Amino acid sequence: MSSTPTPLIALTMGDGAGIGPEVIIGALADEATTSRCRPIVVGDAVRLRQAAEILGVHPKIEPIASVEDATFLPDRINVLDLDLLPADLPWGAVSTVAGEAAYQYVRTASELASSGRVHGICTAPLNKEALHAAGHTFPGHTELLAHLTGTEEVSMMLSTPTVNVIHVTTHIGLLDAVAMIEPGLVERTVRRGEQTIRDSGIARPRIGVCGINPHAGENGLFGYGEEDEKIVPAVRKLCADGIDARGPLPADTAFYLANRGEYDLIVAMYHDQGHGPVKMLGIETGVNVTVGLPVIRTSVDHGTAFDIAGTGRATAASMVEAIRQAAKLSTNA
Structure with missing residues (x-):
């Protein structure tokens, strides 16, 4: 068996009022997912714990100060905790605070990937209206990451x-x-x-x-x-x-x-x-x-699903596949 470590993948939590926290918790409960990479969530530990409670699961959600502090053990989720969301943030509603937090998660992950401290980025969905309300007028992740990495043209x-x-x-x-x-x-x-x-x-x-x-x-x-x-x-x-x-x-x-x-x-x-x-x-x-980015980035192919956020009804299938693809591309890079 190879002793080569699996790639480090930064998972951005997306809009905390949407289903991002739930699909991340659901995806990281899948042992096949965590066997392919070493995931580090860039987000808010409190919100992830709330999502875990909604889903009826109890992983050890451990805040870390830097990616180098992460310890990868079964049933442990490492969170680079930016602590930007209030504990009483409503589910399923546009929030300027959540829009700003989503931007900061992506900015942090981009810096980590650009500096080589992680091998790839996998993003949960953000809400464009919330992002714009926070003053970040990008159409979506694609254009935002192009801006953050100084890339002129991406697809x-x-x-x-x-x-x-x-x-x-x-x-x-x-x-x-x-x-x-x-x-x-x-x-x-x-x-x-x-x-x-x-x-x-x-x-x-x-x-x-x-x-x-x-x-x-x-x-x-x-x-x-x-x-x-x-x-x-x-x-x-x-x-x-x-x-x-x-x-x-x-x-x-x-x-x-x-x-x-x-x-x-x-x-x-x-x-x-x-x-x-x-x-x-x-x-x-x-x-x-x-x-076309200088870093690897994958994402789910769905939105924040505000209509079901906080209900436990969101499926993690797309997030599981997005993490798998990020790990695969990072391994082959």
């Missing part, structure tokens, strides 16, 4: 057991997305995704590139030639460089074929083109990977 990849999807554009309006898409951005996005899939163990990924219009424009019948102008040049250049990129493809067909196992990665042109099929195919075990 969002969603991963499920059957389909991996990377997005050319994400949190912008549809008209703005179409205007933003251009061959260079498409090419860079595909290259980032192809590298990530190779890092996961697939030597030559098969990549399907979606069109923008219905039927990928159907030879100019739909749209104004966006596929020929914005996508075709990128696919030709990628193929010339030996990357197995095919398209532009009708998005409905591309996802059908990917679910059947014919593609290792689908390139979506805009947010809902990629998110809709993924959430239908596997939101419970879906994982969000930020591609």
Whole structure:
């Protein structure tokens, strides 16, 4: 048996009013999860204890002052305790205090990963309204982490057991997305995704590139030639460089074929083109990977679920898979 230690993964608690504390407790109760990595929660110990009480479990939740103080034992959860939340924080409600705390958890984890003190980051969901109320006007984790790490351009990849999807554009309006898409951005996005899939163990990924219009424009019948102008040049250049990129493809067909196992990665042109099929195919075990950062970051593929926060009804399946992916990517890095 190898004596090489498993990677250190920082788990950010997300918005403390949401289901983040519950899914973290649930995930860390899974021995298969803790056998893959050495998890350290960046959050609030009091809130985690409240979540454990709701779930009816009793792990030893131990605050630590630094990651170097962590001791990894069965039934122990190490918490880098920022102590930012009041004990009476309501569940399921937008809170400026919780938004600020969520930002500080991510900032702390980013600094730990950038300095090499942890090997990767796995994030529980934050609430955008709460984040903005606290004065941090980022669309989400992807853009926030890009800012914190000084990264000019990153991509969002969603991963499920059957389909991996990377997005050319994400949190912008549809008209703005179409205007933003251009061959260079498409090419860079595909290259980032192809590298990530190779890092996961697939030597030559098969990549399907979606069109923008219905039927990928159907030879100019739909749209104004966006596929020929914005996508075709990128696919030709990628193929010339030996990357197995095919398209532009009708998005409905591309996802059908990917679910059947014919593609290792689908390139979506805009947010809902990629998110809709993924959430239908596997939101419970879906994982969000930020591609292009100088640090490894994965996340659950769901939101704060304020409607069920604090009830014990949240499933930890996506968090379990997100931790597994963070550990895998960290090991292969």
